[in-house]
Amino acid sequence: MHNNQQGKMVAWTDFERATIKDIFSKIDYEIVGPAAISRCLIVYPWTQRYFAGFGNLYNAAAITSNPKVAAHGKVVMQGLEKAVKNMDNIKATFTELSTLHSEKLQVDPDNFMLLGDCLAIVVASQLGKDFTPEVHAAFQKFLAVVVSSLRRQYY
Amino acid sequence: MSLTEKDKAAVKSVDAIGAEALGRMLLVYPQTKTYFSHWPDLTPGSAPVVSHGKQIMGGVTEAVSKIDNLRGGLLELSELHAFKLRVDPSNFKILAQTIMVVVAAMFPNDFTPEAHVAFDKFLAAVALGLSERYR
Numbered sequence: 251m252h253n254n255q256q257g258k259m260v261a262w263t264d265f266e267r268a269t270i271k272d273i274f275s276k277i278d279y280e281i282v283g284p285a286a287i288s289r290c291l292i293v294y295p296w297t298q299r300y301f302a303g304f305g306n307l308y309n310a311a312a313i314t315s316n317p318k319v320a321a322h323g324k325v326v327m328q329g330l331e332k333a334v335k336n337m338d339n340i341k342a343t344f345t346e347l348s349t350l351h352s353e354k355l356q357v358d359p360d361n362f363m364l365l366g367d368c369l370a371i372v373v374a375s376q377l378g379k380d381f382t383p384e385v386h387a388a389f390q391k392f393l394a395v396v397v398s399s400l401r402r403q404y405y
Numbered sequence: 406m407s408l409t410e411k412d413k414a415a416v417k418s419v420d421a422i423g424a425e426a427l428g429r430m431l432l433v434y435p436q437t438k439t440y441f442s443h444w445p446d447l448t449p450g451s452a453p454v455v456s457h458g459k460q461i462m463g464g465v466t467e468a469v470s471k472i473d474n475l476r477g478g479l480l481e482l483s484e485l486h487a488f489k490l491r492v493d494p495s496n497f498k499i500l501a502q503t504i505m506v507v508v509a510a511m512f513p514n515d516f517t518p519e520a521h522v523a524f525d526k527f528l529a530a531v532a533l534g535l536s537e538r539y540r
Contacts, residue, residue: 371506371516377510383425386433
């Protein structure tokens with residue numbers, strides 16, 4: 251019996267799988283997506299360079315109430331949901347998205363974890379004490395795999 | 406002058422934040438465990454983690470009092486981290502993020518985007534102050 255998959259697969263424990271699915275079933279995409287993107291644009295303002303067409307990003311209040319920012323937050327959550335549904339092959343699931351971010355959007359991949367950090371903070375504030383250290387660790391691992399997959403098509 | 410219940414709660418929460426953040430960091434970013442191989446127990450809530458978490462937050466609180474001169478005010482702590490502990494400065498950012506996650510979980514309504522950016526800037530400035538003596 252041998253493993254004929256290309257490259258290494260991410261090894262998820264049962265706890266990690268269950269935790270990721272549980273988090274994404276509990277959080278409201280309409281709240282978490284927009285909140286995470288807004289925070290990223292507010293806390294790391296250089297990320298605004300990728301959203302020049304979004305209109306008023308002048309201050310925190312403008313960013314938080316900007317409808318294009320909110321819409322994009324939901325798009326991001328839908329992308330993450332694909333990863334949640336394909337946890338054993340996030341790499342392949344995000345091949346197109348990775349190419350999009352590198353070739354069309356030309357996003358510096360170091361920015362991916364900035365959004366990831368903001369997501370962790372928003373999810374933590376949503377789940378409160380349910381965001382235990384173990385749940386946090388599983389979520390961070392998921393983010394790391396997502397970010398790594400998005401980085402893959404950068405040459 | 407004596408401490409009100411609210412004062413005591415705030416101080417206790419700072420210690421709790423430190424203990425929680427350190428314990429989480431060791432679990433969420435396992436590479437950080439390499440700095441603590443001399444501890445018998447690295448699990449969240451264990452005695453060395455709780456006590457060391459308090460110590461770290463003591464440092465952060467000291468930084469708050471020196472907020473107008475972080476580069477100069479943290480020289481001793483910087484020398485400790487540079488010459489004795491030799492912590493790679495990338496880990497300062499990791500701990501900063503973990504502290505903020507803990508604060509967000511404990512005080513979701515207070516950790517607004519505005520508070521978040523201010524706190525992130527502050528912790529980044531503390532990290533710079535700690536890196537001052539590195540080379």
